[in-house]
Amino acid sequence: MSNLHQFEVVVVGAGGAGLMAGLYASRTAKTAVISKLYPTRSHTGAAQGGVGAALGNLEEDHPEWHTFDTVKGSDYLGDQDAIEFMCEEAVPAIYELEHMGLPFDRTPDGKISQRPFGGHTNNVTGKPVRRACHAADRTGHMILQTLYQQCLKNNVTFYDEFQVLDLIMSNGKAAGVIAVELATGELHTFHAKAVIIATGGHGRIWEITSNAYAYTGDGPAITLRHGLPLEDMEFFQFHPTGIYKLGILITEGVRGEGGVLLNGKGERFMERYAPKVKDLASRDVISRAMYMEMAEGRGINGQNYLYLDVRPETVNKYAALDGRTNPDGSPYRVTGEQILAKLPDIVDFCRVYLGVDPVTQPMPVQPTAHYTMGGIPTNKFGEALADEKGTVVPGLYAAGEVACVSVHGANRLGTNSLLDLVVFGKYAGLRAAEYAKGADFPPLPADAGDYIQEHLSRLRSGTGKENAFDIAREMKKVMFDHVGIFRVEAGMQQALQKIRELQERYKHVSVTDTGKIFNTELISAWELGNLLDLAEVITVCCLNRTESRGGHARDDYPKRDDVNWLKHTMIWKRNGQLQIGYKPVTITKYQPKERTY
Amino acid sequence: MEITLKVFRYNPEKDAKWHYETYVIEGQPTDRVLDLLEYVKGYIDGTLSFRRSCAHGVCGSDAMRINGRNRLACKALVRDVGTKITVEPLIGLKVIKDLIVDMEPFFDNYKKILPFLINETPPPADGKERYQSPEDRAIFDDTTKCILCACCTTSCPSFWANDDYVGPAAIVNAHRFIFDSRDEAANERLKVLNSMFGVYRCHTIFNCTEACPREIQVTKAIGEVKMAILRGKIK
Incomplete structure (x- = not known):
């Protein structure tokens, strides 16, 4: 095995969760952090509000x-x-x-x-x-920078621009990963006692998305192939305020600072859907309300977008109506300068991408694919789970967006993603290092790199009659149209059929770049395979859950059904077939009740 | 509309020398240059290589020269740069392939200025935050915006002339800590910057400030660091 490295703990991904895990694991265990990007390029940096x-x-x-x-x-x-x-x-x-x-x-x-x-x-x-x-x-940016800085201070070992392609399992234990060094095209084997997966989400499955190109679900696609389960994959968050057509995120902080959503008639429609907290209801509630407004013809000029208005006159008008006050009890008022100081990046995005100045004009927005609530099941210490009974996979950990602990359930609250990655990144790092100290290196299976070698050579030698970009575009469209904010049986069946057809067509993709150095075409083609596998899983889980809950909203089953569905979905791929199981929800203090805002 | 995209190409595994390829494609005024590159990669030449991730100007992956100016490809729209677009790699860092340059020397320079908070005084006994006034926080706000894209450093003639110069981005990040009231290692950083390859290589050409996609006042920050060295202390 060429390019063999040995570390007690290997962390895959260098966003907030990966860096936090690396920082904590490296205190006591020989640790490497491997990332397909330079760490500061990670998607944690795109988180905005808090x-x-x-x-x-x-x-x-x-x-x-x-x-x-x-x-x-x-x-x-x-x-x-x-x-x-x-x-x-x-x-x-x-x-x-x-x-x-x-x-x-x-x-x-x-x-x-x-x-x-x-x-x-x-x-x-x-x-x-x-x-x-x-x-x-730019709260996420500051978290990402600060954690990277701390890793430098503490001499954490990084392998930047190494794409992890496979997990190595040895007799049921995690034993390392296979990665390609992008600059050389060489495969590397990282032999480890513990592997922490922190690869983030898979929002690139949908057409309108706030997610980075890198968000291709590499971690869960890999563990799924190894027969490990994924949890609650039907739950994906659509953020209410993406820039129209582009999907770029406009933070909920805009509404935190007093911004309101307006429909084509100039109405603050959230008053009707969430009388108490209005524009600060949770994201699933607002995205659905926006969808309803647009479906009923109340989009701006009848189009599929609405206005997010943070002009001082609008903020001050509605703050007065709401009786909003400052901490000292004085009436809440803002100026254009304060908006600019509190939301500089939002102002910049709008100016660059829309030619709109949000201090003087409202922003055209639509819901955008944003956050993966489901993922690799873990307990609260980041230990990956093999089944619905909570059996731990020895040596395997997951943290951050890729993991399903589950703290977000059917819908994540804003600000809880950054919190999740800091808290669970830390505990995954601590647990992995502790485990590694008491464990031997599992033997490396002789065929560790075979699967991925074969997969890559297939991508290089396909018939070439299919274009990867077309497949990606068709996947994104069908998923956004039918497995998006509102879902119905017929549409999802159509989507599932389409995804399976695309999976077949994917087999005919051929990478034209035959080189080794930065073969980004090959990597993108590999990533597309991950997205397709997860799109299938998501659609199957969505069809299976015949109720509406949080981010999973069905027109044909509009009510939450606690009698039948107060449970987590687990899904495995066994012998090429997807199989579904269930896990009970842990309820300690709060019995489910009707959810209004 | 028709867009003429002229792209610097170099594949070390095939080409003895770099060259330009020109692609004539359909686009919209609101297309990002990154969208055009993606289109070329998807439908015309899959070997075209460039870095990208967030696609909205916050990750810093796709810094390149667009019509002679350093920009992020995801933040340069056709309506801003016109329909005749030339795209080249950053200058001053070795070209690895097409628009991808070797970022290692850039990050090595960043690491030289101790880019992390150094404070040996134990935090408050109650475990809570160290206090900092909004005014003290505002002093270094601008330089916290840096995304390490290298647009500034690779626009700097002094860096082109001598790549031992730490460059604007490293100084911006030094500024972020030197002027943070919670940090205690300003003098160590100033020592690094008060050298042959420190701030005096800056000749206030302002290319860096013009290049910064985050609109950081880079030259001003460098000036403030120079003043801190001259005064021998921070305040």
């Missing part, structure tokens, strides 16, 4: 309130023990980030500043609470 923690810096708040809001936001599908753990850990985690140097915005008295966000409430009054700790509208 990271949630009940610091109570501006008003009363408690981790218990954060826990309840997250449970409710999850439409009661989140596991309450894990949610409670995350929300308790949130507070020290934010302080740790601050101590690492994260430049949070500050309150007048010098504390970490916090802003309201969708679904985060004062549990007594039901009104929005300031819980999102922020650094302008």
